[in-house]
Amino acid sequence: MSNHSAAGTFEKVPTLIFSSSGEAASVLAAEVAALIRTKNEAGKNAVLGLATGSSPVPFYRELIRLHREEGLSFAKVITFNLDEYYGLPSDHPESYACFMREQLFDHIDIPASNINIPSGTVSSDQVFSHCRDYESKIDSVGGIDLQILGIGRTGHIGFNEPGSSRDSLTRRITLDRVTRQDAASDFRGEENVPRFAITMGVGTILRARKLALMAWGENKAEVVARAIEGAVTEAVSASFLQEHGDARFFIDEGAASELTKIKLPWLVGPVSWTPRETRRAVVWQSFKAKRPVLKLTDEDYNEFGLSDLLSEQGPAYQLNIRIFNQLQHTISGWPGGKPDADDTYRPERARPYPKRALVFSPEPQDAIVGMGGTLDRLVEQGHEVRLVSMTSGSLRVADSEADKFASTLLELASNADDPSAWRRQTEYAREVLRILEEKGEFGEDPALLRHLKGLVLRGELRDAGHALGIPAEQVVILDLPFYEKGRYRRFQVTDEDVKGVTQLLRDFKPHQIYATGDAADPSSVSALCFRLIGAALKACEGEDWASACNLWLYRGKEKPMEPHEIDMAVPMSPVQLERKSRALSRYAALSSLESSASEANRQNARHYDALGMAEYEAIESFHRWKRA
Numbered sequence: 001m002s003n004h005s006a007a008g009t010f011e012k013v014p015t016l017i018f019s020s021s022g023e024a025a026s027v028l029a030a031e032v033a034a035l036i037r038t039k040n041e042a043g044k045n046a047v048l049g050l051a052t053g054s055s056p057v058p059f060y061r062e063l064i065r066l067h068r069e070e071g072l073s074f075a076k077v078i079t080f081n082l083d084e085y086y087g088l089p090s091d092h093p094e095s096y097a098c099f100m101r102e103q104l105f106d107h108i109d110i111p112a113s114n115i116n117i118p119s120g121t122v123s124s125d126q127v128f129s130h131c132r133d134y135e136s137k138i139d140s141v142g143g144i145d146l147q148i149l150g151i152g153r154t155g156h157i158g159f160n161e162p163g164s165s166r167d168s169l170t171r172r173i174t175l176d177r178v179t180r181q182d183a184a185s186d187f188r189g190e191e192n193v194p195r196f197a198i199t200m201g202v203g204t205i206l207r208a209r210k211l212a213l214m215a216w217g218e219n220k221a222e223v224v225a226r227a228i229e230g231a232v233t234e235a236v237s238a239s240f241l242q243e244h245g246d247a248r249f250f251i252d253e254g255a256a257s258e259l260t261k262i263k264l265p266w267l268v269g270p271v272s273w274t275p276r277e278t279r280r281a282v283v284w285q286s287f288k289a290k291r292p293v294l295k296l297t298d299e300d301y302n303e304f305g306l307s308d309l310l311s312e313q314g315p316a317y318q319l320n321i322r323i324f325n326q327l328q329h330t331i332s333g334w335p336g337g338k339p340d341a342d343d344t345y346r347p348e349r350a351r352p353y354p355k356r357a358l359v360f361s362p363e364p365q366d367a368i369v370g371m372g373g374t375l376d377r378l379v380e381q382g383h384e385v386r387l388v389s390m391t392s393g394s395l396r397v398a399d400s401e402a403d404k405f406a407s408t409l410l411e412l413a414s415n416a417d418d419p420s421a422w423r424r425q426t427e428y429a430r431e432v433l434r435i436l437e438e439k440g441e442f443g444e445d446p447a448l449l450r451h452l453k454g455l456v457l458r459g460e461l462r463d464a465g466h467a468l469g470i471p472a473e474q475v476v477i478l479d480l481p482f483y484e485k486g487r488y489r490r491f492q493v494t495d496e497d498v499k500g501v502t503q504l505l506r507d508f509k510p511h512q513i514y515a516t517g518d519a520a521d522p523s524s525v526s527a528l529c530f531r532l533i534g535a536a537l538k539a540c541e542g543e544d545w546a547s548a549c550n551l552w553l554y555r556g557k558e559k560p561m562e563p564h565e566i567d568m569a570v571p572m573s574p575v576q577l578e579r580k581s582r583a584l585s586r587y588a589a590l591s592s593l594e595s596s597a598s599e600a601n602r603q604n605a606r607h608y609d610a611l612g613m614a615e616y617e618a619i620e621s622f623h624r625w626k627r628a
């Protein structure tokens, strides 16, 4: 952990950066434990403000561990949750009340009467008094000692969407479009996400004596930087933490990646100029100056605060050529290596040819989103490509898909010459329709329904694979148990999951692996899958194929790579981009980020063009994954 809240940085609020969310969670949980004990020893209750979402999950797991293993008691703890979806009853699986029971309350000794969560079902005419009572209740127990917070991509704390004033109190609000998009997978589609919520106000939150905000993964990096370094503004409610006096951000390296001291360290202090950092600085400077790398001058380096780099590695002319060549060498239309070509400066080795390429997709659409064009090239260039979806993706499939299947089956049966021969199928279809009816729009899917939905996605993946020339027998769905047993934001992996991946690696013995999830929120499916691949590779350490295997990282729906991070840039022609879009169109449910994959690929190409490289239609980018 590094603590860089000191003067000389751009941070306006103390910020603790940790190498993992687990590490951050234990530090914060230990503080909370100390707070509870101190308050209790003084004969008082400890009052905690709690948050939902995936960010606090590791923290809650650590609190549960402290309770079980170190006797931390919550008998004298009073809690207030930040918010609740308006319209959801407390037994709805996506209600925050349910989330809190599952993630914390059911596993500790807190008395039910000490738990406070805004009600999602209070009638419209009671909302005002309910909110007022919530405020008074907080005051009546002496106020909140420590408020836990997450941050939404709109910069909200609780559900204080942009525009919430500094003095706002507990109230009903309308959810922002971005917030609803981010919750779409929880509710199987944006259209199902509630439109309103009841949330503590910014003013309510700022009344707490201490604030601790947690954020993980690169997708939060931009908004975290705005909250920590930007102006205090209603447009980013988390920026009000700067005015609190005892607020801290607990973030991981991914979420810290847009902070000035990480992104542009030369503006903050002395830098050790590693090759990657040098490339980052030159690329940044070229964008800033709006001139290609080879046209940067000594004066530019000085003007952009890079005189230090210039004196260490200049003059500009030589430094420019070096970085230009490095960037140039990342470009390759031969992701599997170009057979019989000199591979000294190519990202991937020429031999063996053909290669066995194993492409991991956390959910069935991820690999197509992140590297559809590259898949197409690998196949075209004669490699043996195996496309593996690690999970079934069944949680993404809308009820209407299952309904469509069951209704078609019933229709087929009723039109058959001998309907009695279809008895079993008819029973199955009726059962599906009955379950759909019974569980309602947002209810938990029982195994039979999840299985059917998994099959629907399996079909979509096969279709997408087909559009890219991958034969059906090379398309594998692992159906990892962690996914089948869990829900979004709350998955837990076990050894069984690692075994499944290890087995697959040993069977295929790949020369190349493509994976994603390194930059994702640690509780997301892609981050969990990434960690499983890491664990499985560890289990295979020392095996011949494993030591010779190259590992490539791509980005699925996460923030695209920046040019200095790219080790292999695979150009795409307009035709290939079209083929990728066609493959993506096979999926019924894509998030807005996923369906804009082609635009992200075009953006990569524009970046390379601006740096002075050849101008392509689009580029898919990869980072070399160096094993620890």
Ligand code: GLP
Binding pocket: 051, 052, 053, 054, 055, 056, 082, 083, 149, 150, 151, 152, 153, 156, 157, 158, 159, 179, 489
């Ligand atoms: C919701 C919650 C917030 C939470 C945010 C981020 O909007 N109301 O309190 O901080 O989600 O969620 P996550 O931690 O899953 O990214």
